[in-house]
Amino acid sequence: EDLIGKIELIIRGHDTGLEPIDIDDMIVKDADKLFRFSRTGFPMHAEMFELQHSRYLAYLSKVAEQWFFTDTAFKLAREEISKRQEDLAANLFETVRHAPIETHGD
16 A cells, blocks of 8 residues: 555544554544644634533543543543643633624725
């Protein structure tokens, strides 16, 4: 199998294929999931799923152990969970609602 074909296969199945085809696919699948635990990905996914941040963090904490293929990814997820707990305690993800901007036809 050529390298480009393998990369295309991994990319196409990175978030849909349940079973990885090899270690490279495991790493890509784990990296994709780890983004949800990051400071950037966490609030984005919580809002996308319309969940309170604390509830989404509880969900991630619950699924983390069985979700990852590599021990390293699971370890990183646990570290990120601790960081998100600290972020929540500091109200880092509080959403500021702005009033709509009024336009005037001048």
